[in-house]
Amino acid sequence: MNFFWRMGMLLAGMLTVVIVLWVITGPSWTDLSWVMPDNTVSTFGPTLDNLWLIILWVTGIIFVVTEITLLVFMVKYRHKEGRKAEYIHGSNNAEIVWTTVTFVIVMALAFYSKGLWDEIRDPNLIPADAYQIQMLASQFEWNATYAGADGLFDTADDFISRNVLHIPVDRPVVVQLMAQDVIHSFFLPEFRVKQDAVPGMITPVWFEATRIGEFTLACAELCGLGHYTMSGTVIVHSQADFQDWLAQQQAAAEDD
Amino acid sequence: MSTTTATETHAGTAEHHELSFVRKYIFSTDHKMIAKQFLFAGLMFLALGGLLAVMIRWQLGFPGRPLPVFIQWIFPDTMAPGGIILPEFYNSLVTMHATFMVFFALMPLMAGVFGNLLIPLQIGAEDMAFPRINMASFWIMPVAGFIMLASFFVEGGAAGAGWTSYAPLSTSGEWTGVYMGQILWLISLIVLGFSSILGALNYVTTVMNMRAPGMTWFRIPLATWSIFVTAWLLLLAIPILTGGLILLLADQTLGTAFFRPEGSGEPLLWQHIFWFFGHPEVYILILPAMGFVSEVIANRSRKPIFGYHSMVIAMVSIGFLGWVVWGHHMFQSGMNPLLGMTFVVTTVVIAVPSAIKTFNWMGTLWRGNIHFDTPLLHAVAFVALFIIGGLSGIFMASAPVDIYIHDTYFIVAHLHYVLVGGSLFGIFAGITYWYPKMFGRMMNEGLGKVHFTLSFLFYNMAFFPMHNLGVQGMMRRIYDPNQYEYLQGLQPLSTFISISIFLFATTQILFAFNFLWSLRAGKVAGNNPWKSCTLLWTTPSPPPHGNFPEMPIVYRGPYEYSHPDREEDYWPQDEPPETSEAGGQLAAAPSPEPVPGD
Amino acid sequence: MSQGAVATMDRKPMPGMMVYNKKLGMWVFLLSEVMFFTSLIGTYVILRFAHPDHWADVGLVLNVQLTALNTFFLICSSVTMVKAFAAIQEGNQKGLQMWLLATILIGASFVGIQVYEYMALTGEGFVPMLDSYHAVGRGNPHEGPSLGGPLYGATFYAMTGFHGAHVSIGVLCLIFVYVQSLRGVYTADNHEGVEVIGLYWHFVDLVWILLFTIVYLI
Amino acid sequence: MEEQEHAHPRYILIWVILLVLTLAELGYAFLDLPKVVLAVGLVFMAVWKAVMVAMYYMHLRYEPARLWILAISPLPLAVILVLAVMSEFR
């Protein structure tokens, strides 16, 4: 067996290992939850994962085709005594084809991305009726400020919830991100939300929860020693529960 | 071949001026010696960066467990009491790993080694344009490296704000607990900048001004082309970083507020400056490898490179486009969201020249006569892995998808696919391919193949699953992911990755052994073991001082392999064309006269 | 084409950039300097654009008259520099020495005046530090005009300081060239050194022309 | 020789122009005009002076075209960087 066959078998073996690993780590190929955390928590989740999946398909096909071609070439054109390589300097047509095809594919991806990007990030598209929360990140905790009954910040009935973000379900929420010391990043994996909180800036980030429950709040930007501990919880309430919770906190806030 | 004999006579004459040991091996101005110096220094730093990586992987694979065996006694209590890596030490490890790898291992190994070795030899010059500046360019590097190393031993330990050193985290020890270490990090990189600039200006001048007669722009071998483009990137990107580092240093030491919000400074400005340098930097780290790979693939498949002109154009356009995409590192940084789409478009457009390169390499293999030597295996692995790394780049280039995968292990996977799978395998291809020219001996082929095969296998086992960690939402630069409940299930995968890395690292011992052993015991190489066409291989191995006995004349492109009218399957660039009886096509061989525009 | 033709082929390198190596090298180096100053000037432009309130009105804090004089000096030193080069192109070594000396003296006075300016400014509380910035302004005629903020000081010193460092290095190099010229190294056909250092010197002058305008006048 | 022909542009004349422009700048800077008008005018004059220095004192005018193309090559990058980052602070 010559060397290159052994190589090929190694490669094939490796591919099998990877595929087997992937298959046994997850229940099915259509349900993404085995690759990614559950995405049905926010309105962005499914759309974002969908785009991810589209790119996975596009790049996946390119990946399989190119790697297999490479392997086939390696096998087919391996050195044989007495054979001479063909004297070819290139082909304009081929170049034109793959340049345009690549260009078209990536441009399509870019413009397809634009829609979702605008939806999530365009400052003019943040829903006007969204519920406002201020979030001050500091080493190493998350301080969410709620406006209280008057709906205004910086008034006496504001109150703070530390490391737990309470939000209502089915209602857009805008979190105004601020940072006290260094840059942190507001990361809600299940919501597919991530936005840096930069000291000296106020960065709005909006999303809408679609499911009641408890989820993770993480810090995704290196912010010092305790970066890895800077976690919190997001609690999504039903709208009624949320109002109750607000009222309760306000009362507590007014008591002190 | 007359050239060969002529060269050998010259080798004799080179012995005339005996240089003292110091002038020959230490303060040498000979580009080939400087290349070797860069090679040894670069490999040392590579090993160091690799060791740091292994420690990172120990912590991630076995969080909170003491380092195994005697290693746990090495570290003082400020780093790893009882062998258990502290969070602050972990941050330093990550920062210094990336810093050493990027600035002290890969940059010297690519531009430093091969820029110096290849440029004069491939274009037919006797040395660099400024040999003494060249020497300075090398000697600044270990000085900077020493400063960087020293930072491990100062109070507070080495810098720990990531290799990106985002302000304001990096502006004050108050936030990280690292005071002196961060300052030394800044100083070291400022110093290192001079090394790169001096090297780059030498490469640029040499390529522009010192080509042998007939060496038109489009007869320059692709490796030299790639380093030429890289040199331009270095030349224009490094000063931007230096400026930024100086301002950051002022914020640290003088108490200015360029990037500190307390004084209305702008943290995002640092990010813009860093990435305006940083993105060209990553192409600095891959373009030379692309050059080596082009060289190796064409030679080992005994075929002209497919689409030489478009290869050159692709490299130049990667060089240009690299300047206008930096914002893709900042999609989630709070940057003006309206800039987002601009950067998405510019970023994905880079896939086009990259596609040209990839498909042209495949086109070169197509209908070739592929010899499976170690350099070729590394080169093809480069192509295979660069495709993976490049394609994962497309995910992040889509700004909305990047929202989720930014700052996760998906990024770590991407960057190691392009930097290890791409650049490092490219360097392996380069070293194994040009080793005979540098040292006059071949590396051991069998050992080389074993090293390649195991590396390739363990490499993929280690880094491919990182994509999975990333899409599961595991953040990067996390000391202990188990702090997060939703990441706890990923620990087995992390451990698997770590074990694969240990295997990968162990495999590199084979390479080190092969490298060192072959210096003395390798098969004697002869002038042209790979039967290559470029001028480099017309010289003896290793080439004497002054390289060529007389200035060579170039008659054709660098990849004239398997010409149908010739018996030999290669046609050296400097072999005079035969008389017109050899066939009409030959007589019309490109004229060696300098063409206008050169 | 016959073998004979090949054998007699001229073994001269490609014409390349059609300038000699040192000159090309210096130009290439200057390009990297352009990027270096881009990072400093860019920082200034961006910070000023973002925080206009950190800047004082023209002439209130910085001493424009003094610096105008200094600008005049630097421009003069460029003339003496080209004069030096013109002299040696004609083989006039005495002229070269005289003009070089003039350039060195003017360059050194530029640095001297800048040091004086720095001392005066820091004395008036115009410093780069965030915590101690308290510019008092000169003569301060108006009631409560803005005297700027720490970004003003910081960017000022960053840009002018690094320019000053370039001038100082230039003066040192010129002294070296001057000593060489005293030893008669340069002649009508060997004056690469003079031209190359001249390029550097004019570049530094050019940067100052831009800096003077954007730092002091805008 | 080619070079000799152009060896001496009118150095003194250029010097006078530079001085006049500097004086003009000084006068203009203290005019009571809107900030933008001032800035544009001043930058214009400064660039004019810079170009004069590059063209005559640095002899760019007499150099081969390929050298001056090289010389201006980094300028677009500088402009891109500054403009893009400025858009950050609309």
Ligand code: HEA
């Ligand atoms: C050698 C280094 C190198 C190279 C070559 C690249 C190449 C690319 N990189 Fe990468 N990148 C890094 C090193 C590199 N990168 C590093 C170190 C980081 C992290 C820095 C940090 O934060 O610490 C990073 C981070 C990074 C980010 C930021 C992610 C984040 O932090 O959120 C992005 C986003 O767009 C990105 C994109 C790309 C793209 C689009 C390419 C493209 O150039 C790739 C183009 C190639 C291909 C696409 C494959 C070949 C083409 C085909 C087979 C044709 C067909 C293809 C299609 C039709 C799509 N990279």
Ligand code: HEA
């Ligand atoms: C430039 C290139 C480069 C290279 C080559 C590597 C190589 C490796 N990297 Fe690194 N890495 C980065 C650049 C690089 N990395 C960057 C930029 C980051 C981001 C940092 C940040 O977040 O700030 C990063 C981050 C990073 C992380 C993420 C840390 C975190 O976010 O918490 C991890 C974790 O696994 C890791 C692991 C590894 C491993 C296991 C290797 C292995 O491949 C290493 C294997 C190599 C060896 C074991 C050495 C072999 C030695 C020789 C071949 C020498 C032979 C010697 C002689 C002949 C004398 N790296």
Ligand code: CUA
């Ligand atoms: Cu806060 Cu990481």
Ligand SMILES: [Cu+2]
């Ligand atoms: Cu990038």
